[in-house]
Amino acid sequence: MxxxxxxxxxxxxxxxxxxxxxxxxxxxxxxxxxxxxxxxxxxxxxxxxxxxxxxxxxxxxxxxxxxxxxxxxxxxxxxxxxxxxxxxxxxxxxxxxxxxxxxxxxxxxxxxxxxxxxxxxxxxxxxxxxxxxxxxxxxxxxxxxxxxxxxxxxxxxxxxxxxxxxxxxxxxxxxxxxxxxxxxxxQWTEGDLDILVVLDAGYDAPRIAYLLSGLSVEVLGRTRSDRVMGLPAPPREEFFQAHPKSGRMPRHGGEFVFGDPATWGVEQAVTVSGTRLYGKATAQAWDRLDPRLTQRAAWLDHDGPLPVIEGTVIRLAVEHLPSGGVNKPVWLWWSRTGATEADVDRCWQAFLRRFDxxxxxxxxxxxxxxxxxxxxxxxxxxxxxxxxxxxxxxxxxxxxxxxxRPWERLxxxxxxxxxxxxxxxxxxxxxxGSPAGAPKPTTPGPGRPPGSKNRRPATRHDVGRVLAGSEPYQRPAHHKVGTKPRRTG
Structure with missing residues (x-):
């Protein structure tokens, strides 16, 4: 040893x-x-x-x-x-x-x-x-x-x-x-497990996953609790049997409304774990859900038809919070499909590690x-x-x-x-050791003469904004006083 x-x-x-x-x-x-x-x-x-x-x-x-x-x-x-x-x-x-x-x-x-x-x-x-x-x-x-x-x-x-x-x-x-x-x-070679990139709310995780296509990475991001995503489109034969007069195949199936449990359907995977800080943690996962993109904002200049970015939606609910705050479920979007119970546990645990x-x-x-x-x-x-x-x-x-310190733990x-x-x-x-060389003796300069004024004032600049989605900033509707989140049950 x-x-x-x-x-x-x-x-x-x-x-x-x-x-x-x-x-x-x-x-x-x-x-x-x-x-x-x-x-x-x-x-x-x-x-x-x-x-x-x-x-x-x-x-x-x-x-x-x-x-x-x-x-x-x-x-x-x-x-x-x-x-x-x-x-x-x-x-x-x-x-x-x-x-x-x-x-x-x-x-x-x-x-x-x-x-x-x-x-x-x-x-x-x-x-x-x-x-x-x-x-x-x-x-x-x-x-x-x-x-x-x-x-x-x-x-x-x-x-x-x-x-x-x-x-x-x-x-x-x-x-x-x-x-x-x-x-x-x-640090990464062919055959290693994909690199996991974890994002908090405020990032467009599906779009970032689309922009990172071609790399061996997985994107896991938190999403708002008022989102509405599209279910996978039904098989072609099944759809045209039910709708023989339909002109074309739809890009999406029904709606998956985060605030409406009646639209969730059957989960892909469910896990229940016991944690020291949060008590019982229940994670539910639904497969092949994608945001319903529109030709606006970040996708305004996209060439060709808009992509269908399928992923796994994970809902994490814990028994209690250590701070005693309002206990609300956390919604995550993972850029892979076909999630197993081990994948679901790995994703929500990695998201909690993001707070490091x-x-x-x-x-x-x-x-x-x-x-x-x-x-x-x-x-x-x-x-x-x-x-x-x-x-x-x-x-x-x-x-x-x-x-x-005396009050700190080992x-x-x-x-x-x-x-x-x-x-x-x-x-x-x-x-x-230090690779830096020893200082050389110098004589300080005279500096600005006492009483002289600054004849070269600095230029003043305006303040701009960082755009979260290639569009001007607007206060979200669910942040305004007197309004309710969109499509919540």
Whole structure:
């Protein structure tokens, strides 16, 4: 056991050292300043509250002027860093497949009128727990999820959504590029289980599955509870016997109304499981259901007849919620048909694991200080430094010493949270070394003369929107006061 433990620690140390070297090679300008800035993020005691405080960390051997100059004039080879992130060891599900989660997290900048490319971002829990739209930068982030109860995920990619961007098209393109990099890095080979992509509500899962056709991926997305989908069309002979005078074969059968159990029919599969947090969980699945597409919005410019995108609809109902909130069933759409009971259990459990990405966002913002700086043109550069820093907290978990607080529970080394690994990263850093060179003595510049005015004011920019479906934003009817959801029983 001791030899095995030593081998695991040696392998983890080699992986971390190799990643730090590769990350340094991705910094093509002001590399030393940017690399030590990332180390300062990892070694600072407590949460990161401002950029200038990072210059006080002993791992940052340069002055605060160099810190800002590195962010403003440094360069990161993003394409190379993406390949490096795809090549490090990644977590996998219990059956060995890769499970990717995609979500959008905003970097709110409501008071920054001179910042370009801001969009209205939906926020919750601000101003009396109200739903608000606030200006900011929405980032679409892709992570690889672990199995079991954990708050750690592997960051793979981040893309800033520009105003007017089609969310489904951008997400499909981002996932396709991530999967291609994983294949190139050897994370997926021919014969492996398909990669599962998990989406939350707000994504058009059927359209994303259609855009990802040709890849070995499965798409699982949450859908609204007021949807109406089409049942599979009846066999040709059976239909024309019942309707001999019909002119053509229909594209769909009857309607499957989520809010009307009378339209559901017989399930494809039913599973009942006992969970620690939710009590009894009942999952029902119906096969070969598809959204009834129309020639509008995202499909307005589609050439030829609209596709029939069949999938499996899963209804998950749990006994109770841990928070004591309103217990409503969750509806999921899976891009495969012919689901077995094992597939149904795997899908809804993978969807619950999707919420690990929320813990990752909280770690990036509240501890690593992702959205703390008030940057204008170097936000993407800072974002990639934070992604690289988070990866350095995930890789050395077998090496970290659990410096837990008295009120925290014991955790095995391979299940330490990134925040607990960060407490001892300063000691790990000494074992891996730093490729950054020593700072050179310089004389600070004179700066702006006292009392002089800024003769080059920054340009002010308007705020746009990210489009959820290639059409202008409209408040959904079931969100308006005094209205009821469509077709609910």
């Amino acid at each position: 001791s030899l095995l433990h030593d081998a695991v620690r040696a392998e983890s140390l080699a992986v971390l050292s190799r990643f730090r070297t590769d990350f340094y090679d991705c910094l093509t300008a002001r590399a030393d300043a940017l690399f030590e800035l990332a180390d300062a993020v990892l070694c600072t005691d407590g949460p990161v509250r401002s950029l200038v405080e990072l210059a006080l960390a002993r791992e940052h051997r340069r002055g605060h002027g160099t810190l800002y100059a590195g962010l403003n004039r440094g360069q990161v080879d993003v394409a190379r860093l993406r390949r490096v992130l795809a090549g490090v060891p990644l977590p996998r599900a219990a059956d060995g497949r890769l499970v990717l989660a995609v979500d959008v997290s905003p970097w709110l900048r409501p008071d920054a009128g001179t910042v370009p490319d801001r969009s209205f971002c939906p926020t919750y829990g601000r101003g009396g727990a109200k739903h608000q739209m606030m200006p900011g930068w929405p980032y679409s982030v892709v992570v690889a999820l672990e199995s079991g109860r954990t708050s750690c995920s592997a960051l793979l990619d981040a893309v800033r959504l520009t105003p007017g961007a089609d969310l489904a098209a951008v997400t499909a393109s981002q996932v396709r590029e991530v999967v291609e990099r994983l294949v190139t890095a050897g 990405i929320e813990h990752t966002f909280r770690m990036l913002k509240q501890t690593l200080g992702w959205t703390r700086p008030r940057l204008r043109d170097s936000a993407d550069r800072w974002t990639w430094l934070i992604l690289a820093a988070h990866t350095q907290l995930r890789l050395p978990r077998p090496l970290a010493t659990d410096l837990r 955790a095995p080394p391979h299940k330490l949270t990134p925040a607990r690994v960060r407490r001892g990263f300063r000691n790990l850093r000494t074992t891996t």
